[in-house]
Amino acid sequence: MSVRKTIYDVAVLAGVSEATVSRVLNNNPRVSAENRERVLTAARALRFKPNAQARLLAGGRPHTVMLVHPTSSKPPTWYFQLLESGALRACGQHGLRLQNHFVFPDSVRRDAAILHPVDNGECDGVVLAAPFSDDPLIIRALQLRHIPLILLASGHATRGLAAGVGMDDEAAGYEMASYLLKLGHRRFAFVLGLKDHLSAAERFDGARRALSEAGLDASAMPGLEGGLNFDYGFDAFHRIMASGYRPTAVICANDESAAGAIHAAHQHGLCLPRDMTITGFDDAPFARLLSPPLTTISQAIDTMAARAVDILVDVIKTVDRPYETVKPRLVVRASAAPPRD
Amino acid sequence: MSVRKTIYDVAVLAGVSEATVSRVLNNNPRVSAENRERVLTAARALRFKPNAQARLLAGGRPHTVMLVHPTSSKPPTWYFQLLESGALRACGQHGLRLQNHFVFPDSVRRDAAILHPVDNGECDGVVLAAPFSDDPLIIRALQLRHIPLILLASGHATRGLAAGVGMDDEAAGYEMASYLLKLGHRRFAFVLGLKDHLSAAERFDGARRALSEAGLDASAMPGLEGGLNFDYGFDAFHRIMASGYRPTAVICANDESAAGAIHAAHQHGLCLPRDMTITGFDDAPFARLLSPPLTTISQAIDTMAARAVDILVDVIKTVDRPYETVKPRLVVRASAAPPRD
């Protein structure tokens, strides 16, 4: 159809050289305000889209953003898939490439693994996903290198350290517990993540705040430490039942562990949600496929990742950005019901 | 670290011009066998990887493969995610780009939607995912344009028409039913897809063959038509219970509908898998998270997609390729057990 416009077309229409067009497109400050204006309007008029391939070839810079993510099982989990798809979408719009960098969170060489591509000049900026975004040491190391940095889904402790996006986990926990309190629940259990998983801990804090405002003390919601997966949720639920304590609602720190808890509950012969309320966090793609379909809190992970890239390009252009927080959204499905008694 | 090698380095080492190197890399037949050999060994010695950006820029050809996929809910389902990730992996290896093309299967303009980018010269080849790979008309239209074509997961009817990869669905159905027969089941129900979903129908055929070999007739496994999603599986299970017929095993044509059936079974107060066996197909990422974890048949979708791209590059090089079939693999989890009686 319509032939693709090049930088040359824009230059002609704007009455400047191609170099000048390139400069304004790359936010180079050495351009007069007037020329910048002319180029911008010309580009807009021609619906000009820079050819990403050519930029990569010509530029000294890699024009790529590095997404650092913990190594996980193969094939990649839904979480990473959503992260990537959101980031990819935003990268496409900005003419950037996405380089996925998987690193083992527990490796002794994790810092080196993250720093190496940066020192090697392979990227223009990095977005650090959890749990790396919770580590002040690697954040500091990255900042010493003056590489634009975005924190994704970090815990409160590191949010002041760099630009980023994350959910308000405390509010999420508060919202979930408030909902369950409204349903009439008074005896809870909370299935936590590993202790270095800060957002799980914040969800717990938020839930406790809700209970405390309702006049309940901490003993109304014991927390069980462990991990954020199916097996752990399964195990945690069995431990609760074995303890003799009988909550009417079990809040799990993510949807995978909630799935495990649901399975354990079925094994105990419980009829859900009549005999027990079980909830998750994240609104994973499978949440609506569980039995019963899971009541949870939506994270909009792909949107967050896209936002992270948007913020990163601002940071690359040296515009200041605060840490952004997105509001949790309760997704009511069938796994939460009023307590039986 | 080690500086990236270019075509120039290879040319010098092989003692030929860059043009010749480029020709052998692009499988241009106008190169002497001797020079081809020298270039290949030189490239190998230097661990040369062509710069994809430069190829795209220089070549007249788009160097991209188009993956045609039915439009689905946002965000993309796990199925498409796996397809894409497999295709992406293979494209990366071949220095190709992947262009995802979503088209509405029910649109009157579906053919135009698929043909347009092809006529526009936007891709070097196309891989057609189901259900498009089941449509002889669009296959023919594509072939008339002499664009390299791969069929992905097509039904038997179209497998002779072009190169491709797919699972042996009939064998998959056979394997699942055989397993359940071995467990002792004799009364089944089969939850089908829509009638134009051929692979679901073939799974049904395979299952019937297993029953027939076991001396059971067709009435031992009534089939329920519908769709391949949670709601339909849910609905189908309720219909079975309402009918008065009491199978001991319900085979669902995919994992989503199995999830729905499981939920319906729980609502009927059944204890799974003791009171009822329910199985799926695909081994979707969520299959192990259901309660009980789902016994199913693995499709290895990402591997198939990667294979599709590999075959496509052969076809582009005009080497003949048959339709390849991958063997189904039974994944035994907890949702299938011997019948109670």
Add this chain to the structure above:
DNA sequence: CTGAAAGCGCTTACAG
């Protein structure tokens, strides 16, 4: 069959 040369669309020293 093979090489010299032009060119893909952009960026970036280099002068001014």
Add this chain to the structure above:
DNA sequence: CTGAAAGCGCTTACAG
């Protein structure tokens, strides 16, 4: 602040 020019790594007519 701005333009002319070289160059990124590769491909492809064009001659031979």
